[in-house]
Amino acid sequence: MEKKIAVIKGDGIGPEIVTEAVKALDAAAEKFGHKFEYTQLLMGGCSIDVNGVPLTEETIAACKASDAVLMGSIGGDTTTSPWYKLPADKRPEAGLLGIRKALGLFANLRPCLLYPQLSEACPLKKEIADKGFDMLIMRELTGGLYFGQRKTETVDGLETAVDTLIYNENEIRRIAIKAFEVARKRRCSVISVDKANVLDSSRLWRKIVNEVSADYPDVELKHMLVDNAAMQLVRDPAQFDVMVTENMFGDILSDEASMITGSIGMLPSASLNETKFGLYEPSGGSAPDIAGQNKANPIAAILSAAMLLRYSFDMTEEADAVENAVRQTLDEGYRTGDIMSEGCTLVSCSEMGTLIAQRV
Numbered sequence: 001m002e003k004k005i006a007v008i009k010g011d012g013i014g015p016e017i018v019t020e021a022v023k024a025l026d027a028a029a030e031k032f033g034h035k036f037e038y039t040q041l042l043m044g045g046c047s048i049d050v051n052g053v054p055l056t057e058e059t060i061a062a063c064k065a066s067d068a069v070l071m072g073s074i075g076g077d078t079t080t081s082p083w084y085k086l087p088a089d090k091r092p093e094a095g096l097l098g099i100r101k102a103l104g105l106f107a108n109l110r111p112c113l114l115y116p117q118l119s120e121a122c123p124l125k126k127e128i129a130d131k132g133f134d135m136l137i138m139r140e141l142t143g144g145l146y147f148g149q150r151k152t153e154t155v156d157g158l159e160t161a162v163d164t165l166i167y168n169e170n171e172i173r174r175i176a177i178k179a180f181e182v183a184r185k186r187r188c189s190v191i192s193v194d195k196a197n198v199l200d201s202s203r204l205w206r207k208i209v210n211e212v213s214a215d216y217p218d219v220e221l222k223h224m225l226v227d228n229a230a231m232q233l234v235r236d237p238a239q240f241d242v243m244v245t246e247n248m249f250g251d252i253l254s255d256e257a258s259m260i261t262g263s264i265g266m267l268p269s270a271s272l273n274e275t276k277f278g279l280y281e282p283s284g285g286s287a288p289d290i291a292g293q294n295k296a297n298p299i300a301a302i303l304s305a306a307m308l309l310r311y312s313f314d315m316t317e318e319a320d321a322v323e324n325a326v327r328q329t330l331d332e333g334y335r336t337g338d339i340m341s342e343g344c345t346l347v348s349c350s351e352m353g354t355l356i357a358q359r360v
């Protein structure tokens, strides 16, 4: 198969980790007889330096002309970098919001997996960590409280602020469909998280999710209230396969779920639109404190590339090969500094990437 991949290396550790992700993609292409064509694009701080803005129309057009986007991370040190002296809409992060909007990316997928080899990094009790967990949080990304009308005004002499949590049935239906489709690629279980005992938006959410579930009789559906979900994540994370939820609940719960895996350098993410198109990036930031030192953990970027193969290209075997290569490399005791433990072999970012690519 021939595929076009837009590559945004970005800032900080972005170029280092994306280089290693491309090594894994090339290894998969060679093994399975595919041809991947890469287009290098600027976004974030590096685009500000060259173009004066974090995101250009050319970058958007080139992404749209590709089959998927692989991204590193954007942004710099927010206290020292000159990028943060610019107005908010000219800063690196504005590029990220801009590209998500321009590409219509409404579903954010964050797998949270505890590798048995790294279970010591899990902050939960040993008996919970030993069971392991492998879940995927799907967060609605373009609606809800963060996009509803807001205002601050004086009412009866008191300063008063209002935010609006708004969803229509189409916005809910399209993310519910994504959740059931993704569950079919995993263990066929969806837990939908809402606050239907209080919020109208949640009652509509639950109604539409139930309607969509009728088209997926092979996928088990349960509903859970958000306060309970926050507790269950630390009590028994192994019960979750796909968790689907609205924007703000997903923002909070996905950070909680990341935390219990113990290592930000291991967590990939994907943002999808209604088609197979998606943008794939590590969950972490640009880590300016270790940028340019060949120390970063490239695994989140490599696993993001595996998600790209799985969700945008429907290349299940190829994605499995990359994910298994990561497991094998960890099994053999290789570690970057952030996940290093006694008795293991410390390797650099590029060495880790090469070891994984060799095992694809």
Ligand code: NAD
Pocket (backbone or CB within 6 Å): 013, 017, 072, 073, 074, 075, 076, 077, 078, 093, 096, 264, 265, 266, 281, 283, 284, 285, 286, 287, 288, 289, 290, 295, 296, 297, 298, 300, 338
């Ligand atoms: P960060 O995730 O960049 O770093 C937090 C800590 O985790 C640092 O100590 C860092 O060294 C470490 N870390 C992160 N990724 C790592 C990896 N792959 N390997 C080893 N260690 C790793 O978060 P931050 O310091 O809050 O933010 C730094 C910059 O990144 C800011 O400009 C922020 O706006 C930006 N940011 C970008 C994205 C994105 O591109 N999607 C996301 C979050 C933050």
